[in-house]
Amino acid sequence: MYRKRRSTAYKDNAYRWNRENYSRTRRFFDIWFFVFSLMAGFWLNKKSWSYPGGVTEEKRIARRKEQAVWIRNTLLELGPTFIKVGQLFSTRADLFPSEYVDELAKLQDKVPAFSYEQVERIIEQELGKTTPELFHSFDPIPIAAASLGQVHKATLHSGETVAVKVQRPGLKKLFEIDLAILKGITRYFQSHPEIGRGRDWLGIYDECCRILWEEIEYLTEGRNADTFRRNFRAQDWVKVPRVNWRYTSPRVLTLEYVPGIKISHYEALEAAGLDRRALARQGAEAYLRQLLNDGFFHADPHPGNIAVTPDGALIFYDFGMMGQIKTGVREQLMKTLFGIAQKDAGQVVTSLIELGAIAPTDDMGPVRRSIQYMLDHFMDKPFENQSVSAISDDLYEIAYNQPFRFPATFTFVMRAFSTLEGVGKGLDPEFNFMEVAKPFAMEIMTNGNGSQGNTFLNELGRQAAQVSSTALGLPRRLEDTLEKLERGDMRVRTRSIETERLLRRQSSIQLGTIYALIISAFTLSATLLLINHYLWLAVISLLVAGGMGVVLTRLILQLDRYDKMF
Numbered sequence: 163m164y165r166k167r168r169s170t171a172y173k174d175n176a177y178r179w180n181r182e183n184y185s186r187t188r189r190f191f192d193i194w195f196f197v198f199s200l201m202a203g204f205w206l207n208k209k210s211w212s213y214p215g216g217v218t219e220e221k222r223i224a225r226r227k228e229q230a231v232w233i234r235n236t237l238l239e240l241g242p243t244f245i246k247v248g249q250l251f252s253t254r255a256d257l258f259p260s261e262y263v264d265e266l267a268k269l270q271d272k273v274p275a276f277s278y279e280q281v282e283r284i285i286e287q288e289l290g291k292t293t294p295e296l297f298h299s300f301d302p303i304p305i306a307a308a309s310l311g312q313v314h315k316a317t318l319h320s321g322e323t324v325a326v327k328v329q330r331p332g333l334k335k336l337f338e339i340d341l342a343i344l345k346g347i348t349r350y351f352q353s354h355p356e357i358g359r360g361r362d363w364l365g366i367y368d369e370c371c372r373i374l375w376e377e378i379e380y381l382t383e384g385r386n387a388d389t390f391r392r393n394f395r396a397q398d399w400v401k402v403p404r405v406n407w408r409y410t411s412p413r414v415l416t417l418e419y420v421p422g423i424k425i426s427h428y429e430a431l432e433a434a435g436l437d438r439r440a441l442a443r444q445g446a447e448a449y450l451r452q453l454l455n456d457g458f459f460h461a462d463p464h465p466g467n468i469a470v471t472p473d474g475a476l477i478f479y480d481f482g483m484m485g486q487i488k489t490g491v492r493e494q495l496m497k498t499l500f501g502i503a504q505k506d507a508g509q510v511v512t513s514l515i516e517l518g519a520i521a522p523t524d525d526m527g528p529v530r531r532s533i534q535y536m537l538d539h540f541m542d543k544p545f546e547n548q549s550v551s552a553i554s555d556d557l558y559e560i561a562y563n564q565p566f567r568f569p570a571t572f573t574f575v576m577r578a579f580s581t582l583e584g585v586g587k588g589l590d591p592e593f594n595f596m597e598v599a600k601p602f603a604m605e606i607m608t609n610g611n612g613s614q615g616n617t618f619l620n621e622l623g624r625q626a627a628q629v630s631s632t633a634l635g636l637p638r639r640l641e642d643t644l645e646k647l648e649r650g651d652m653r654v655r656t657r658s659i660e661t662e663r664l665l666r667r668q669s670s671i672q673l674g675t676i677y678a679l680i681i682s683a684f685t686l687s688a689t690l691l692l693i694n695h696y697l698w699l700a701v702i703s704l705l706v707a708g709g710m711g712v713v714l715t716r717l718i719l720q721l722d723r724y725d726k727m728f
């Protein structure tokens with residue numbers, strides 16, 4: 163029977179972007195207003211006077227958390243483009259402080275579903291036939307509704323049950339308007355002396371645009387699903403819905419209906435008699451296979467996108483955002499992993515440079531030292547006991563405020579790992595991603611290069627070769643250095659803490675002299691004004707002198723402290 167219900171229950175005008183008469187100009191003002199409010203907030207954060215009762219680290223964190231909640235709510239009100247941009251930024255702990263990133267990660271697609279009439283209209287426009295002509299039955303109530311589209315269950319005339327994903331109406335137009343405005347904002351950020359420094363905002367904007375446009379192209383999503391399905395052909399414990407291409411277009415995607423229990427519904431999984439521990443390991447293995455074997459991975463593995471069939475196979479949904487890693491990059495990722503395991507900052511820096519994760523600069527010393535510090539201090543537990551999110555947090559901590567940025571692929575991998583670790587820990591509190599990763603990575607490396615034998619020996623051999631080539635290269639490097647010295651091309655940077663202190667003391671003394679002069683001038687003026695009966699002006703002058711006096715006293719106390727340091 164063909165189920166059809168005219169429903170107006172979904173009509174929701176609570177969000178401005180969802181209203182018919184929402185103008186482009188109004189949107190322009192709404193978005194810029196948000197950006198300026200945000201910048202004003204950031205500016206205030208830096209001013210110690212804006213914290214009543216004095217500034218402390220706790221107060222700063224509390225303020226940032228409050229702001230993060232406001233940002234999340236405003237992005238939600240600004241609609242689909244901003245929800246997606248916010249979700250993308252939730253992977254960029256290298257660009258924003260952790261309070262903001264954590265809050266953005268909670269950005270759910272809580273937007274009203276669109277009406278069934280609109281669904282019918284889009285299907286007809288896209289597939290050239292009416293819904294009853296195409297489907298035997300079509301459930302008007304969506305299984306799931308998100309910011310970009312919604313999924314309906316339906317049956318084809320052949321009897322096959324399908325899941326039909328329909329894109330939200332007007333999305334392309336909204337993207338065009340929003341992304342044009344965002345381009346203006348990006349240009350402004352890039353040219354800003356403070357916000358633009360050391361950050362490639364235009365590059366980040368281009369990356370966001372590419373991902374967003376790809377996500378609303380359902381033909382690409384269908385092709386991704388096919389590739390993913392092919393990659394897991396040999397693993398019967400992974401299920402990927404088959405695409406029904408006859409019923410698919412850029413805005414309508416029809417997939418084989420594969421229901422399952424969501425991986426985060428623990429009670430339901432247990433009730434079905436499924437082994438939570440085994441599922442956690444399976445999830446990790448499926449991911450490692452994607453990353454290390456196929457180089458094609460699901461970049462958005464949140465629990466909503468993974469389910470389990472009654473016989474324990476994992477189902478993956480949503481192939482709108484996929485990451486791709488080239489073979490060379492996979493090898494570098496392994497090298498980074500080895501470097502971390504051996505606490506060798508030099509190796510980590512080299513592989514991160516080769517990965518394009520950090521840009522080489524004249525002096526990599528500070529970066530190497532901070533990585534070595536992290537390896538020595540934070541990673542005191544055995545490698546197997548490390549958590550991926552702790553490692554990525556540490557890496558982001560280093561990257562934040564440094565003049566380099568991680569490319570999107572790298573942050574996608576990190577986010578995928580961290581999310582998956584969270585999913586695994588939810589399933590099995592004892593779960594450890596690294597523990598699963600190590601033997602698997604070994605197996606893949608040995609199998610992948612079958613003829614090369616033992617991987618560890620290979621790695622050791624490679625490192626030995628590296629050491630010898632460095633040794634052989636030493637005379638050449640010494641000669642280069644001497645040549646540079648002769649040419650006068652060598653710049654030597656020295657830093658003496660004592661000299662710095664002395665200089666600071668000198669400039670404080672100079673400043674003190676200026677303050678003393680100003681105080682005398684104002685005191686003198688106050689006396690003259692008083693003699694001439696300008697009482698109020700005299701008081702003001704005296705107050706200024708008093709204020710300067712306080713500043714001078716603080717400066718003298720500071721000088722006293724410098725003296726004690728010598």
Ligand SMILES: Nc1ncnc2c1ncn2[C@@H]1O[C@H](COP(=O)(O)OP(=O)(O)OP(=O)(O)O)[C@@H](O)[C@H]1O
Nearest residue numbers: 306308311313325403417418419420421466479480
């Ligand atoms: N082939 C399918 N069979 C059964 N259910 C499906 C199928 N495809 C999608 N679903 C259901 O619909 C939900 C949303 O699907 P999907 O993630 O593809 O949509 P989306 O619009 O991209 O959502 P989001 O952006 O929030 O991930 C899934 O979590 C799943 O419950």
